[in-house]
Amino acid sequence: MSLAQTDCKPAATGAQGRRINMIEAINEALEIMLARDPDVIVMGEDVGYFGGVFRCTAGLQEKFGKSRVFDTPISECGIVAVAVGMGAYGLRPVPEIQFADYIYPGLDQLISEAARLRYRSAGEFIAPMTVRSPFGGGIFGGQTHSQSPEAIFTHVAGLKTVIPATPHDAKGLLIAAIEDNDPVIFFEPKRIYNGPFNGYYDRPAQAWKNHPDSAVPEGYYKIPLGQARKVTEGEALTVLAYGTMVHVAEAVCREKSVDAEILDLRTLVPLDIAAIEASVEKTGRCLIVHEATRTSGFGAELSALVTERCFYHLEAPVERVTGFDTPYPHSLEWAYFPGPVRIGEALDKILQD
């Protein structure tokens, strides 16, 4: 852990306090909201007695009972659909889709139903649900446990998409998402459930306890949706990232001594465009990093927005570092993953003149 130790800034808050990982942070957010709001219910495959395959719901059924926290049939369509119905009743469901790769059977219920209820009923019915789902690769999950489908959801009018990058944010953002009256897709980067990841898969894994953002306040707090987090202040370029890639980008910039201003977007819709514009206008250069496939990925939207809105401040073309346009390969996972080499190349290119 010595490597990680030196990587860390001193914790801004709670330096003396407890340190928790992202799973514990999510579990705490769920526990707090189940306790605060009788309308909140948690459901999904294996989330009840067992506590979830990643343990995010551990202990919740025992504490809140089987009618508040329960297992569901293996039916993502059904899980999302009954959440829509529960929302219409007045509950505030927090369904879990066990892996984002399995969310597709629920897409019609998300896209045609949850996302449009408020609009089509002129506000008579809403879908105040938060769909939690682990996403992203780097865990040797193969093509069915590694995908990053966020752009499918950001393309849909009426859905919010939130992706935390730290335990502190995971808790505050999840509480905000649950309290939000619109449907929220809450993607949890499973590679960093247990510790931040710098992209060097061949080095020892890090633990959250050495990262300042694992200092998570006890009790209720929320982080407003739509606000990016400035990870590092810098002058040379702006890096836009979210989820796991925040940590990878940060590690590569540090390693290359690049004075980067890294923005953790935290919410893709609604996007913190003001923070992006302010940063790019200052640095004049912009690198976008995501793990998802490239074509029509969210990076394309970011690139277009930066080009449209900051063109006369740009000193170099906007660059994108992404996963390749292939299914997520099992054995060649690290060749696919947009790691330090790919990010380093892009940094060199964007900073060359």
Next chain:
Amino acid sequence: MAEGPNSARGTGSNKPGLSLHVPEPKFRPGDAVDFGHVDIGAPGQLSRPDETCHPRELHEHAYGLVRVLGDDDRAHGPWDPKLDADTLRTMLANMALTRAFDERMFRGQRQGKTSFYMKCTGEEATSISAAMALAADDMVFPSYRQQGILIARGYPLIEMINQIYSNKGDKLKGRQLPIMYSSREKSFFTISGNLATQTPQAVGWAMASAIRGDSRIAATWVGEGSTAEGDFHSACTFATVYNAPVILNVVNNQWAISSFSGFAGSERTTFAARALGYGLAGLRVDGNDALACYAAERWAANRARANAGPTLIEFFTYRAEGHSTSDDPSGYRSAQERSEWPLGDPVNRLKNHLIALGEWDEDRQAEMDREAAERVRATTKEAEANGILGHGLHHPFRTMFEDVFEELPWHLKEQAEQAIKERQIKWPGSLDQ
């Protein structure tokens, strides 16, 4: 033998060639229609088990047909709901009003006042009688042909017409295709237009009601054709798993646009029989028999309210008109089907029953029909003052961007400004914002 099956042997193979079965309806345009092959049983034939019974006791009810009204216009057997004459007259009035409404709105579409309409002619009992068997605050998740529920629940006709015209009086702000109503006040869920999505949503609502220890139940309607959607399977599974207080009504009107019910599997089973495999109570009901529809829905409501479980009801009926104003059924089915339908017309049958009871007569019926038509005509005029589709009297432009989210995010604010700017370019000086 040791080599196993080999389908690539080609010439010389002695295996019979496989053939694909593609269902084909019995009658096509011009064909003489004889529904003799349809087994409709007899009124009063089936027992009425206790509402808390195990689904396995309903085998006959899932394959047979629950019927009450006989050819003698009398009620028969244990499913007779024994409704008083006032209730029967109210039911008949709701059906007459629905039919008058359908006639007028269909004509309005043909006159260019709106883009689209769907009648429920011949299926009135499946929504009106069923709705009357529920409590007014039981939540309904309709498909698109259940306008009878709104009428039975006393929803103002003018709200329906405003919605159909997408005018400035439309509560839904002109966002939805005509007839995709929504009324939280009448416990009527917003109609999707995507098929069968409402089915598992109703189960979710019912689960929520059970989680809360409420006493309200949910009921949903879906066409037989869209039972083929995966959502229907999800609904049946979740309903059974959580013993949800919900009624899944399948309106088997024989036709899904031009595809007959065989394309949803009716050649080899009934839709009610699907219930049995899931462990749901299943009832197959004469959907043109208002008393049977009421009785079955009430049985299922009692069952759900007693925490005894969900029920799947198949209303066996006939879509007497086209799928919608965009459809011409003379292109794919025999026109004789409507007149030959062995279970008659639901309005006539209920009317004749009341007459047989000495509680109604043809003159009163004619007067009621005339009043219904006049009420619809007057309300239509009233609604037209709010505008008809495409004639400018719509909601302000900015409302296009509202309700996508609870609050308007920056990108929608920018797009709203763009829309208003385009408006000013096209109609300089327009005050429409």
